[in-house]
């Protein structure tokens with residue numbers, strides 16, 4: 713079943729036409745990687761999937777995007793609710809200057825949940841899912857900013873998971889991390905896929921090959937090739953894909 717469906721998506725920043733007629737579908741419980749050279753539109757497309765571009769001056773989008781069958785740009789959609797369903801993790805870990813507990817409980821408190829037991833259960837579940845619980849269970853009331861970069865990123869993943877999204881968007885989630893933390897995030901992605909549909913932007917082609925089921929190669933706002941990851945990396949159909957994955961440009 714299609715979890716995400718984009719039909720003829722075009723996007724503009726002012727006069728700059730940065731996404732050109734992008735159509736693709738993603739199945740539930742899969743990991744899709746977006747690759748391509750800097751400025752090709754990967755992040756813009758990712759941000760279209762939870763309407764993060766809505767408030768950028770001069771930004772305009774055409775075409776439709778459906779997630780779980782719902783038109784996410786429909787007038788009736790409440791963007792805050794959409795962003796709970798479609799969580800996002802950014803390149804640089806961005807925990808709030810609050811305790812680990814408060815970071816993870818944040819979205820639930822915004823929803824008005826005050827019950828201590830419910831919050832405690834959700835925080836533990838989310839930290840377990842983010843593979844951080846064992847490291848922080850005795851220091852939940854310490855500042856999240858006292859953690860390492862890799863741990864902070866997993867706090868951010870736990871914060872996104874706490875509100876029970878169906879979809880997780882990750883914009884270069886490991887690019888600011890050391891190799892050990894990167895490996896942890898990659899292992900985590902493989903585990904999370906059982907419960908979530910994941911889209912990841914990465915500059916690291918080995919990472920795309922390791923973590924994703926399907927890969928989309930973008931170039932100058934066009935979706936050049938979209939295929940099973942193994943196929944795209946071993947048998948690219950398009951010459952530009954081949955040139956990019958073999959490092960001839962990028």
Ligand SMILES: Nc1ncnc2c1ncn2[C@@H]1O[C@H](COP(=O)(O)OP(=O)(O)OP(=O)(O)O)[C@@H](O)[C@H]1O
Pocket residue numbers: 725728730748749750751752753754755756757768
């Ligand atoms: N907030 C913005 N305002 C104006 N133009 C933008 C904005 N964000 C991105 N752009 C432009 O849109 C185009 C696509 O950028 P985007 O960030 O989506 O590419 P990308 O493939 O994710 O690049 P990178 O790998 O460097 O992050 C670029 O030409 C960029 O300059």
